Structures are given as C-alpha cells and as structure tokens.
Amino acid sequence: MNRIENDEKIEADDWMPDEYRQQLIRLISMHGISEIMGAFPEKEWVPKAPTLHRKLAIMAKVQDEMGHGQLLLRVVEDLIKPLGKTRDDLFNDLFAKRLKFHNVFHMPSPAWADAAIIAWLVDGAAILTQTMMLKTSYGPYGRALKRICQEESFHAKHGESLCLALAAGTKAQKQMLKEALTRWWEPLLAFFGPKSAKETGRSSVDINIKYKLRTKTNEELRQEFLTKYVPKIKKMGLAIPDATLHFEEDTQQWVYKQPDWKTFKQIIKGNGPKTDERLSLRRQSYMDSQWVRDALGVYTESPALLPG
Template sequence: MDVATELSNEERLNRFMERINAGEKIEANDWMPDDYRMALIKLISMHGMSEIMGALPEKEWVPKAPSLRRKLGIMAKVQDEMGHGQLLLRVAEDLMAPFGKGREDMMNDLLNGDLKFHNVFHMEAPTWADAGLVGWLVDGAAIITQTNMLGASYGPYARALQRICAEEVFHAQHGESIILALAEGSQEQRAMIQDAINRWWPSLLMFFGPASAATTGSSKQDITIKYKIRTKTNEQLRQDFLSKYIPRVRSLGLTLPDDTLRFDEDKQEWTYQQPDWSEFKKIISNKGPKSESRLHLRRTAFKEHEWVRRALG
C-alpha cells in the first residue's frame, strides 16, 4: 500500500470517529472501518439468532401452559421473538452485502456451529416456573443490555432496538405475572420458583459475558465501546441487573444460591460468586444441556421449509 492510500484511509477513519463522537448515526451505505463492520455483524447476527433460538424454550410450553390465557400470552411472546430475529437478520444482512452473504448463510453458520447464540437459550426449561423466569429475569437482563445500545452509533441497529426493547418490556411483565401468580400459590408452587432460580442463577450471571477479555481471549466489548455501539462494560451491565432484580427476588421471600452475595457500600457494587466461565465457553460451543436438541429442531425446520425459500427467491 502506498503512502497516499494509507493517509487516505487514516483520514477516513478520523472523519468516521468525528462523526461518531458528534453523535451522528452511521448508515448501511456509509464507509466504515473493517473492524467496526465485523463487530456489528458478529453482534447483530448473534442477537438475531438468539431471538430465534430463544423462542424455543417457551415454545415448548405453548401446549402445556396451565390456562388458555397463559397459552395465548406465551404464543404471542414466541411470535414476537421470531419477529425480532427476522428484523435483526435483515439489519445484519445489509452489513454482509459487500461479502455477497445473506440470511441463509447466517442460518447455515448457526447450524454448523460457526455462529453462536446466547448461553441462556442452551438451558432446560422443565417447569412452568422456568417459563416465567425466562420472561421475568432473562428478558429483564436482555432489556438492560439492549437499552444500553439504544443510542448505538449504527443507525439501523439503534432503530431496530427501539421496537425490540418496547416489546421486551411486555415480555418481562408477562414473565413477572407468571412468577407472581406462582408466588401467591401453594408451597409446591413457591418451591418450583425457588428451584428454577437455583438452576438459572449461574446462567443469568453469565448472560452479560465475562468482566475481562482475559477470560475468553476476546476484546469484542472493547471494540463496541470504542465505536459507541454501547456505553457500558459487561460488568457494569451485570451490576445494573443485580441492583434491579436482587431486591425484587428477595421481596417475594425467595433466596439466591450464593452465600457470598452482598452489597459493598464502599465500592457501591455487588460482590458475588463468579460463575464457571469454562462452563460458559462449553455451553456457547453448543455443548449445553439442550444445545443439540434445539439445533436439531432448527435444522429440521430449515430443511423442510427450503421450498418456501426457493419459491420466494
């Protein structure tokens, strides 16, 4: 590369950063650095696939919901999640256009294990309390993460999040309604909630990712903050979650499975037992309790609906 071209690229990067720092939105057809584009593709495609795969634990409860009202509520939530996935994959598709790739390539990457989805959606949901907890705490964690990116420098993603976050609020309220109904029920129902919390707590802590890149060897969170895709670190988001939900869990007379959990008044943050991050890496590598069965379901649907894609193409 000659000096003139190198200076030109440096100037373009400087102008790009000036736009970001001034609060301007980057659009799909604008020039962007390669690492910005790749960070967005990884983030948004993973987010999109997590919405699609995240519908599966609750889909399992559609035929088993305890009343018609609950059945209609969880069906509507599953439909919303699939719509979020569709919207996000369209956003990611625009970013991948220069590489000649689209949604079908992303789906193949998911099924081949090259595209990961969120750790929580590899887990089991064996009881109705699990279905409620997914809505209350998992979607609650998602709201904390996603609202942090409502001002993302990439315009199409920020605009998509406006709709997604609004609907996720209803999802969290739906889950909270299930949990409150169970909490006001029998001792067996309260025990079912407590059992679900005990099983889900490590996954909820893992939801936000490791505090430091040293844990996984990834500097993705540094890149997303550098380019103002988000503003808070993984640990800051986890602390926001703990501050919001620990009091709510305890107010129901429920406990959290961590004897070390306490609020440090000096540091103004929660101290907690670190989850097993080696287990986190194993889970997101499709070795979680329900990874294979949910991917098998997605592979089957993808194959059986190939004729629809051909007809639309």
C-alpha cells in the same frame, strides 16, 4: 471516528472500516440468532401452559421473539451483502456452531416456573443490554432496537406476573419457582459475559465501546441487574441461591460467586445441555420451509411474474 464522536449515525450504505463492519456483523447476528433460539425454551411450554390465558400470552411472546430475530437478521443482511454473503450463510454458520448465541438459550426448561423465570429475569437482563444500545452508532440497529425494547418490556411484565402467581400459590408452586430460580441464577449472571480486560487488570481496547456500539461494560450491566432485581426477588419471598451475595458499601458494588466461566465458554461454543436438540429442530424447520424461499426467489428475480 469523527462522525461517531459527533454522535452521527452510520447507515448501511455508508463506507465503514472492515473492523467496524465485522464487529457489527458479530454483534447483531448473535443478537438476532439469540432471539430465534431464545424462543425454544418457552415454545416447549405452549402446549403445556396451565390455562388458556397463559397459553395465549406465551404464544404471543414466542411470536414476538421470532419477529425480533427476523428483524435483526434483515439488518445483518445489509452488512454481509457487500461481502457476498446471504442469510443462508448465517443459518449454515449457526447449524455448524460457528455462530454463537446466548448461553441461557442452551439450557433446559423442565418446569412451568422456568418459563416464568425466563420471561421475567432473562428478558429483564436482555432489556438492560438492549436499552444501553439504543443510541448505538449504527443507525439501522438502533432503530430496530426501539421496537424490540418496547415489546421486551411487555415480556418482562408477563414474566413477573407468572412469578408472582407462583410465589403466591400452593406449596408445590412455590417450590417449583424456587427450584427454577436456582437453576437459572448462574446462567443469568453469566448472561452478560466475563469482565472486560480493563476490569481484570489487562490493558485492552473494547471495540464495541470504541465504536459506540455500546456504552457499558459487561460488569456494569451485571451490577445494574443485581441492583434492580435482587430486592424484587427477595420481596417475592425467594432466597437467592448464593450465600456470598452482598452489597459492599465501600466500593458500591455487589459481590457474588463467580459463574463457572470455563463451562460458560463450552456452552456458547455449542456444547450446552439442549444445544444439539434445539439446533436440530431449527435446522429441520429451515429445511421444511425451503420451498417458501424458493418461491419468493422466483418473484425476486423476475418481478414481472408478480400479480398485477
């Protein structure tokens, strides 16, 4: 704790208490798996993108997200190896719904405008969370986040470009964008998670803040998101699908309709609209590529077999 308070970075081969290690595993594995599962709602639109330019852009974005997931899972591997676990264990936990991923990636994306909203607002929400953790006390995670945050910024610009094109398009395109925003608004607010125990009046220690894995609460991030994006959404000519939403001058806080937290909990437990379908695709992909891991394993165990 003295090292953390002095802003020293904890490294993978340093001693760390079990609570710290377990919290890192939980946080980073969820982030890594969310990057991989987050590619699925947009992957569905790669063959259906309206132009070649848009197809190339969304393909590049999907590739980036998968790369982020692989990078983060490599960070997790260093944490779980001393516990006798491997990457296979992480994916088996995912397939058994023991490993959670963000609520938004369980949701359907039935229209091209959904891909636009995901890239602009979902990635925008993720950027707020990830930039907050750039100064995390765990060095390998912070260094991985530097690259991820830079690429996510490009993704958000890509999404904003898509939304602007649809907002300035035909009546049908504007309607499609409006419907997509309505579908995604509640999942977006729930993306940050419920208020902390302290913010709801219960006494509790936030382990992530205690260990300086993060510096802001869920509600602080949600308030930042509303402050940043509500004016932009309105400037785009879109109406926010929440009649209660307003900024309260006295408290300097946004007031909004609370998401359905019971539904949120069910979704992240693996009971979302598209959860089973996407997990099935991920499982099949993992099984189909087993031969690659087997082949690499031979060379890992016997380096002498490598060419040269």
